[in-house]
Amino acid sequence: MIQFIQRAIILGIPLLFGCTGETITEKSGHLNLGIPGIMYVGGICGVIGGFFYEQGVGPENIKPALAILIPLTCSILGSLIMGLVYSFFTVSLRANQNVTGLALTTFGTGIGNFFGGSLIKLTNSDVPYLSLGATSRYFKTSLPFADKLGWFGQLFLRYSFLVYVAIILALAAAFVLKKTRTGLHLRAVGENPATADAAGIPVEKYKYIATCTGAVIAGLGGLFYVMDYSGGIWANNAFGDQGWLAIALVIFTVWRTDFAILGSFVFGALLIVHNYITNLGMAGQELIKVIPYAVTIIVLIVVSAREKRETQPPQALGQSYFREDR
Amino acid sequence: MKEPLFHIVKRDSISWWKSWLIRLAAIAAALILCSVITVLLTGLNPMKVWGSLISGAVGTTRRRWMLLQGTAILLCISLAVTPAFRMRFWNTGAEGQVLAGGMAAAACMLLGGNLPGIILYPLIIVSSILAGAVWGVIPAIFKAKWNTNETLFTLMMNYVAMKIVDYFSQLWAVPKGSGKIGVINSSTNAGWLPALFGQTYLLNILIVVGITIFITVYMRFSKHGYEISVVGESENTARYIGINVKKVIIRTMILSGALCGVAGFLLVSGTDHTIASETVGGQGFTAIMVSWIAKFDPVVMVVVSALIVFLTRGAGEISTTLGLNKSFSDILTGIIILFIIGCEFFINYRMVFRGKHKEA
Numbered sequence: 177m178i179q180f181i182q183r184a185i186i187l188g189i190p191l192l193f194g195c196t197g198e199t200i201t202e203k204s205g206h207l208n209l210g211i212p213g214i215m216y217v218g219g220i221c222g223v224i225g226g227f228f229y230e231q232g233v234g235p236e237n238i239k240p241a242l243a244i245l246i247p248l249t250c251s252i253l254g255s256l257i258m259g260l261v262y263s264f265f266t267v268s269l270r271a272n273q274n275v276t277g278l279a280l281t282t283f284g285t286g287i288g289n290f291f292g293g294s295l296i297k298l299t300n301s302d303v304p305y306l307s308l309g310a311t312s313r314y315f316k317t318s319l320p321f322a323d324k325l326g327w328f329g330q331l332f333l334r335y336s337f338l339v340y341v342a343i344i345l346a347l348a349a350a351f352v353l354k355k356t357r358t359g360l361h362l363r364a365v366g367e368n369p370a371t372a373d374a375a376g377i378p379v380e381k382y383k384y385i386a387t388c389t390g391a392v393i394a395g396l397g398g399l400f401y402v403m404d405y406s407g408g409i410w411a412n413n414a415f416g417d418q419g420w421l422a423i424a425l426v427i428f429t430v431w432r433t434d435f436a437i438l439g440s441f442v443f444g445a446l447l448i449v450h451n452y453i454t455n456l457g458m459a460g461q462e463l464i465k466v467i468p469y470a471v472t473i474i475v476l477i478v479v480s481a482r483e484k485r486e487t488q489p490p491q492a493l494g495q496s497y498f499r500e501d502r
Numbered sequence: 503m504k505e506p507l508f509h510i511v512k513r514d515s516i517s518w519w520k521s522w523l524i525r526l527a528a529i530a531a532a533l534i535l536c537s538v539i540t541v542l543l544t545g546l547n548p549m550k551v552w553g554s555l556i557s558g559a560v561g562t563t564r565r566r567w568m569l570l571q572g573t574a575i576l577l578c579i580s581l582a583v584t585p586a587f588r589m590r591f592w593n594t595g596a597e598g599q600v601l602a603g604g605m606a607a608a609a610c611m612l613l614g615g616n617l618p619g620i621i622l623y624p625l626i627i628v629s630s631i632l633a634g635a636v637w638g639v640i641p642a643i644f645k646a647k648w649n650t651n652e653t654l655f656t657l658m659m660n661y662v663a664m665k666i667v668d669y670f671s672q673l674w675a676v677p678k679g680s681g682k683i684g685v686i687n688s689s690t691n692a693g694w695l696p697a698l699f700g701q702t703y704l705l706n707i708l709i710v711v712g713i714t715i716f717i718t719v720y721m722r723f724s725k726h727g728y729e730i731s732v733v734g735e736s737e738n739t740a741r742y743i744g745i746n747v748k749k750v751i752i753r754t755m756i757l758s759g760a761l762c763g764v765a766g767f768l769l770v771s772g773t774d775h776t777i778a779s780e781t782v783g784g785q786g787f788t789a790i791m792v793s794w795i796a797k798f799d800p801v802v803m804v805v806v807s808a809l810i811v812f813l814t815r816g817a818g819e820i821s822t823t824l825g826l827n828k829s830f831s832d833i834l835t836g837i838i839i840l841f842i843i844g845c846e847f848f849i850n851y852r853m854v855f856r857g858k859h860k861e862a
Binding site: 272283284 | 592594649655671790830
């Protein structure tokens with residue numbers, strides 16, 4: 177049972193990163209359907225950084241701090257660029273958000289799979305497949321005394337640092353959105369940019385910062401998936417539809433990142449529960465995987481039918497804002 | 503107060519040649535960027551790369567037919583999502599609707615393989631159209647009733663469809679446990695779309711040509727098409743002049759889903775003769791971009807989808823010869839689409855620089 181919860185949490189963390197990022201973005205009124213692509217880019221950029229570092233210094237000279245910092249920086253830079261592209265198109269050029277997002281997802285998944293599949297060929301290295309075991313080990317380092325603390329330690333302390341980063345980010349995002357002036361302004365921008373503009377809030381600045389912050393956070397989800405969950409091994413399309421699940425999670429948690437922590441663990445559990453139910457058969461396992469999406473649809477319907485103000489999507493979600501429009 | 507360097511003004515109108523000039527410039531710029539990236543990554547002469555891209559797409563007769571066939575499928579899905587987009591209903595669920603249609607076709611072919619063709623073919627067509635329409639109308643009903651966000655709803659429906667296909671792939675797997683249905687009725691060819699004049703894909707292409715004409719006429723000259731564009735422009739106006747907005751939303755999504763179902767039928771019965779959750783391969787999403795870039799004009803859509811399929815096939819060929827990953831074409835497609843989306847800004851708006859005002 178403890179093992180099940182642990183695995184559910186680890187599988188939920190990429191979703192939590194993605195969900196926190198997407199929630200921040202959506203609060204500024206931008207539905208970023210590029211999140212799956214951005215998570216791919218975040219992952220592959222980390223892999224590229226780690227790959228060059230490992231290849232450059234040789235496996236015996238790797239310094240723990242650099243082995244974490246280099247992929248982390250690369251990943252953040254990669255997703256930041258994606259975030260900037262998205263906000264430049266949707267905020268400055270006022271392009272359609274859905275189409276831009278989808279194009280970015282095509283582009284990002286392409287980048288991820290292309291470099292994941294061709295990095296070795298392109299750099300003429302003599303390794304059989306893309307595996308960053310050494311780097312991944314440092315990413316997976318957990319507190320040494322966790323195992324000694326019984327079930328408590330195993331359940332709460334046995335994870336790598338990125339897990340705690342994800343949870344802290346989600347809590348921080350919830351706090352900033354709900355309790356601070358910045359958060360209030362951001363929500364105002366997402367609800368009604370014209371009113372926010374009239375109140376003197378720099379709308380474009382908020383949109384840019386929210387989208388880019390969101391992209392960087394989501395990109396970390398990709399990094400976590402490669403480095404921690406899959407042990408530094410890049411497999412094309414292994415990341416699958418996790419990015420879309422992250423967007424589903426945003427709805428499931430009604431745009432609340434603090435709910436998202438629990439929500440992501442629930443989704444994580446739903447993703448692996450089929451391994452733990454006996455005599456289900458191969459076909460039944462596939463059917464279980466529908467649940468996260470089905471549940472999201474139900475939440476979406478219930479939320480829209482109840483029309484409670486607190487649980488609605490931001491009002492201006494998906495619409496570009498042009499000051500001179502009536 | 504200091505005046506900003508420039509500000510943005512919406513254009514009232516732009517002559518058609520100017521807007522096309524901007525678009526062509528954007529495509530040219532995108533192609534240049536693509537060449538630069540290709541050269542940086544592969545270290546090859548760009549001319550040679552484009553040469554192998556073109557020969558990869560249209561080099562042989564077979565490749566030319568494949569290009570036409572691929573264009574037909576992408577075009578069919580793009581046409582299917584167009585009526586919904588026209589009324590600002592963001593149907594991001596084309597992927598799932600096509601898959602639902604394809605699944606229905608595959609199920610009929612599997613279960614009804616012994617039926618005579620005169621019963622089997624209508625059965626396949628009707629059931630795939632129905633499946634696509636059902637998949638499309640569910641979000642529409644909730645949109646009409648409770649204004650449920652359709653972008654997110656249709657998006658989720660995609661994955662429900664995929665998992666259901668995965669389920670049946672396991673259930674009907676040949677051989678058991680492989681998770682793949684394999685080619686259906688490979689000995690009898692029952693339910694396969696027949697070859698026309700010896701060309702396997704000709705019938706597919708003709709069907710899509712028919713759909714193109716139908717959508718053009720429907721959107722431009724029918725009362726339904728008019729109602730759709732009024733709802734898209736302003737729901738309040740539509741209500742004011744007595745259009746039943748809910749009815750229009752539901753009716754249009756049935757049409758959109760049904761046409762997606764036809765695309766699924768063409769994919770399963772006319773092309774792959776099997777089904778898997780990746781049968782549609784993201785074309786449902788590409789189609790959204792095609793429809794948007796083409797400004798909902800069916801004729802432009804033909805050009806755009808041909809361009810995208812051309813690039814995909816060509817870039818796929820380059821990656822094979824160089825031993826690179828196939829996703830290279832996704833990068834190129836992404837860049838080109840982003841450039842075209844971005845250039846719309848310069849068509850709709852113009853920038854006025856500081857100190858260059860014309861006094862009114």
